[in-house]
Amino acid sequence: MNFKGIFAAMAALAILAGCGNDPNAGVGAKIAGGYLKGLTGKKAKPQPAVTDPAAYGPLALKAVKGPVMLGVVEKRNAVAILGQKGRNGPYVTWTSLSRQTVTLKHGILTATRGLGDDLMNAEVDSVSALIRTRRAGEANRVMYFLDGESKTYRLVFRCTVSPGQLDKLALGKNRITARRVSEACAADDLSFQNTYWIGSDGWIWQSRQWVSPGVGYLVAQQLRR
Amino acid sequence: MKLFVTRIGATVGATFLLAGPATPQADSLITDSTNLYGAPGLIDLPTAEVAPDANLSFTVSHFKNTTRNTLTFQITPRLTGSFRYSAILGYQPGNATLYDRSFDLRYRIWDEKGLRPALSFGLQDFMGTGIYAAEYFVATKTITPRLRVTAGVGWGRLGSANSIGSPFGTRPPLNFGEGGKPNYDQWFRGPMSAFGGISWQATEKLLLKAEYSSDAYAAETTRGLIERKSSWNFGAEYQLRKGVKLAGYYLYGKEAGIQLSFALNPRVSTVPSGNETAPLPVAPRPSRSSNSAAWSTDWTGDPTVQPGIQTATAKALAKDGILLKSMSLQPARAEVRIENRRYMSQPQAIGRTARVLTRALPASVETFVITSTVGDLPTSSVTLRRSDIEALENAPATAMLARAQISDAAGRPAYALTPTEGLEPRLTWSLAPYVTVSLFDPDSPLRGDFGLRARAKYRIAPGFELSGGIHKKLVGNLDSAKRLSDSTLPHVRSDFGLYDQQGDPALEHLTLAWYARPGKNLYSRITVGYLEQMYGGISGEVLWKPVDSRLALGAEVNIVRQRDFDQLLGFRDYDVVMGQASAYYTFNNGFSGQLDVGRYLAGDWGTTVSLNREFANGWKIGAYATFTTASATDFGEGSFDKGIRLSIPISALTGTPSRTTSQTVLRSLSRDGGAQLNVEGRLYDRVRDSHRPDLEQRWGRFWR
The missing domain is CATH 3.30.300 (GMP Synthetase; Chain A, domain 3)
Known part of the structure; x- marks a missing residue:
């Protein structure tokens, strides 16, 4: 057999790998490709480094009418401008242009969608009561995720809330003095520490909150209320 | 925002890829290391270790004149199954290479607890030619978190060196026949030997092993294929990256060995919730009191x-x-x-x-x-x-x-x-490359074709689908299969070589199908035309499947005629009326079973038993066996049809949402006994996704 010929033909065909209006064509190649991609570990193109998220501030204020947030997934060094997409009772869902969403309940993260290892939902009322009133104390939070098999699993974290110092923040056109509050949580072999910056009216202006084992931390800054 | 920037810099290196959702495994004797046989173990020996539940590994190992390719699946947390295809150069008369398939099963009897080691027993190559046949009991104990010690007793190969007696009598000679049947009369009989070894996790990625083997390699040494100067083997295994391991061995005081293994686990994903975009959030209605206009039903007019x-x-x-x-x-x-x-x-x-x-x-x-x-x-x-x-x-x-x-x-x-x-377009079509692979032909164990495939589907009217597919080979060597079928049954499948040679281009199928609901819990299909590569005719199917039920019952009748080898429009002169009654059951522990009883393509009567492990993300791994009135002699090599089925969803591998799965069947060369018709669009797989058992299993993604 002529191997040169095979590779030439494969290269030519790779270009046309699956055309038509049936999404189910050319599966084998896609699977092999997916596995190889997994092996080489080359995931999506490396994101350009975030030099200074604040640089996105003016852009964000211009791009979105009404309330706007900046979201940063630290591990991926990715910034997104978030606008409000939905409100269901106390839950507010914010979306990026690429249709990834985060849902906050009074500023505390309860869900994400489209981040690969999403937080499906969370019960945060007990910790929220401490955090938003800037009181020290202990409380539970329950977080729900999907496992590799796509089944729901739930983690119950024991969290210690401790108020800290006052910080001066510049968020969009706002100059705010906010109380820093930390929330240290642990469950089995997982632990994380969230930080919130809370205005005198109890509003969470800025936060760094843990999402899931795969996503890590999300930083959210509210530029306009 | 200085604070902000430094925080990003500081946490980029932080590792949060912890075990995550991993199932709570109190037991620590889990390994993703495989031995030369591709099963969890030391170098050439088994241990009482298990792979992580549902782990699927593929291991290629090579040492002097011997190559083993093994697929191992951790069927349940305690039960391990392996399928192996091995080649021993010069083993057969005339220095011909022996190609051999073998199956192993290993069961963990009890887990490690306190001072008590874990204990397993295993059957290695327990069917067919039994080249690698061995039975064993093996115990493994954790000494320190990094050090594990194993000791066991074995029969067969594992009782062939330094034997300490035959407690259960002599081992009868192999009653081989056409192979493919369990050799239970030999199990645990004949000389018994002790074996053992240690494994030491030297660093996070490096695992060192040493063992004392009780395998004399008698068949190989008498043929001069392997030299055995010592019972000691030494090895080092290095993890190249997650799921990929390379190992090197020094074997039996003389030979060098090398091994590469890949592992995939259907229960583990780097993107468990997928990369698809977010759903639209719910838009709640205004309250009726605050906005009664929104609640008006004036719009109905x-x-x-x-x-x-x-x-x-x-x-x-x-x-x-x-x-x-x-x-x-x-x-x-x-x-x-x-x-x-x-x-x-x-x-x-x-x-x-x-x-x-x-x-x-x-x-x-x-x-x-x-x-x-x-x-x-x-x-x-x-x-x-x-x-x-x-x-x-x-x-x-x-x-x-x-x-x-x-x-x-x-x-x-x-x-x-x-x-x-x-x-919705009435016509859907696709043009895509394809690869067809033929395994296990003794003349050339791996053959394949690569070419282009065009498919189209046209919806004529509600319930009626016209569908066709053709392919054209570009390169490949499937047509080089020289062996002509010597089957004494009607050649219903065994002429596949002639189909491969002459079907270029080939009309894969051209059918008109009608799907309907004759009543509550009932589904029906009638398909007419060129149904598959080798048969055309009419296929009718009825399925009874209540929406809440884990049980489904079906019946299929096919009146078919064999197609010409060139796979265009002509037919040969073989026709048959065949079909099966089927029972399907989804167990609530992730397993599903199917039992078919009826008549097969060669006119033989019998039954097919299938058992699958299914995962909510769409992975499916299973095995089947067909027993029919076609005798072992008529069937030929392997005695009866059996195989392993793998369904791999593209979404679970790539994170991109898709309903597409890759279907692979590992089986012996096609024979004529117990042969089924491969008609597209069978009802059970169409229907079950939206019935309660599957909906419940996959409901976790309702809000995703």
């Missing part, structure tokens, strides 16, 4: 309302790969019929539809009936209260499941459904 809503809904759903086939809109109730073309999880499609409906429908519509269809076949209706959707959007998915009603979608709908016009 306006004939432009429903078409407008239907078009908007269809467009929103199309973005999520969901086809809105039809809709009925009443003041308090709406029904939509949808076809999910994107998500492996039907609840995910239903959940997205429900959320779109909260944004599209007037406030007075409280009841949503979401009917799943496959093609034009309605398979189930999920009825949801809009108030529940509003209230439970941010609750665990199980809360919504508890409120959902799942019912059959048979019969005339309560209200007339208006079809959505112009959204």
Whole structure:
């Protein structure tokens, strides 16, 4: 057999790998490709480094009418401008242009969608009561995720809330003095520490909150209320 | 925002890839290291270790004149199964290479607890030629977190060196016949020997092993294929990256060995919730008291309302790969019929539809009936209260499941459904490369073709599908199979070599299929035309499957004639009436079974037993065996048809949503006994996705 010929033909065909209006064509190649991609570990193109998220501030204020947030997934060094997409009772869902969403309940993260290892939902009322009133104390939070098999699993974290110092923040056109509050949580072999910056009216202006084992931390800054 | 920037810099290096959701395994004797036989173990010896549950590994090992390719699946946390294809150069008369298939099973009898080691027993190569046949009991103990010690006793190969007696009598000679049958009369008989070894996790990536083997390699040494100067083996295994390991060995005081293994686990994913974009959030209705106008039902009199809503809904759903086939809109109730073309999880499609409906429908519509269809076949209706959707959007998915009603979608709908016009092309087509691989031909164990395949499907009328496919080979060597069938049965499958040689280009299939619902719990299919590569004719099927039931019963009758080898329009002179009655059952522990009883292509009567382990993300790994009136002698090598089936969903590997799975069957060369017809579109697989057992298994993605 002529191997040169095979590779030439494969290269030519790779270009046309699956055309038509049936999404189910050319599966084998896609699977092999997916596995190889997994092996080489080359995931999506490396994101350009975030030099200074604040640089996105003016852009964000211009791009979105009404309330706007900046979201940063630290591990991926990715910034997104978030606008409000939905409100269901106390839950507010914010979306990026690429249709990834985060849902906050009074500023505390309860869900994400489209981040690969999403937080499906969370019960945060007990910790929220401490955090938003800037009181020290202990409380539970329950977080729900999907496992590799796509089944729901739930983690119950024991969290210690401790108020800290006052910080001066510049968020969009706002100059705010906010109380820093930390929330240290642990469950089995997982632990994380969230930080919130809370205005005198109890509003969470800025936060760094843990999402899931795969996503890590999300930083959210509210530029306009 | 200095603070901000430094924080980013500081945490980029932080590792949060912990075990994550891993199942709580109190037991520590788990390994992803494999031995030369591709099973969890030391170098050439087994241990009582197990692989992580559901782990699927592929190991290639090579040492002097010997190559072993092994697929191992951790069937349950305690049960390990391996399938091996090995080659021993010069083993056969005339220095010919022996190609041999073998199966192993190993069971963990008890786990490690306190001072008690874990104990397993195993059957190695327990069917057929038994080249590698051995039985053993083996115990493994954790000494330190990094050091494990193993000791065992073995029979067969593992009792062949330094034997300490034959406690259960002499080992009878192998009664081989056509192979493929369990050699139970030999098990645990004959000389018994002790073996043992240690493994030491030197660093996170490096595992060192040493063992004392009780395998004399008698057959190989007498043929001069391997030299055995010592019973000691030494090895080092290095993890190249997660799931990929390279090992080097020093074997039997003389030989060097090398091994590469790959592991995949259906239960582990780097993107467990997938990379698909977010669903639209629920839009709750204003309260009736604050905005009574929004709740008015005046719109019912306006004939432009429903078409407008239907078009908007269809467009929103199309973005999520969901086809809105039809809709009925009443003041308090709406029904939509949808076809999910994107998500492996039907609840995910239903959940997205429900959320779109909260944004599209007037406030007075409280009841949503979401009917799943496959093609034009309605398979189930999920009825949801809009108030529940509003209230439970941010609750665990199980809360919504508890409120959902799942019912059959048979019969005339309560209200007339208006079809959505112009959204779905009547003609779908694709042109894509294909690869066909033929394994296990002793002349050339790996053959393949690579070419182009065109397929098209045309919807003539509701329920009627015209479908065809052709392929043209570009390169390959499938046509080089020289062995002609010597089967004494009608050559219903064994002439595959002639089909491969002459079918270029080949009409894969050209069929007209009619799908219908004859009644409640009933589904039917009639397919006419060129049904598959080798047969044409008519195929009829009926399936009974209540929507809540884990049990389904089906019957299929096929009147078929064998096609010409060139796979164009002509036929040969063999025809047969065949078909099976089938029972399908989904167990609630992730396993599913199927039992077929009936007549097969060669006119033989018999039964096929299949058992699969199924995962919510669409992975399916299983095995089947067919026993028919075709005798072992008539069947030929292997005695009866059996094989391993793998369904791998593309979405679980790539994170991109898709309903596509790659189907692989590992089996012996096609023989004529117990041969089934390969007709497309069988009912059970079309229907089950949207029935309660599968909906419940996959409901976790309802809000995804």
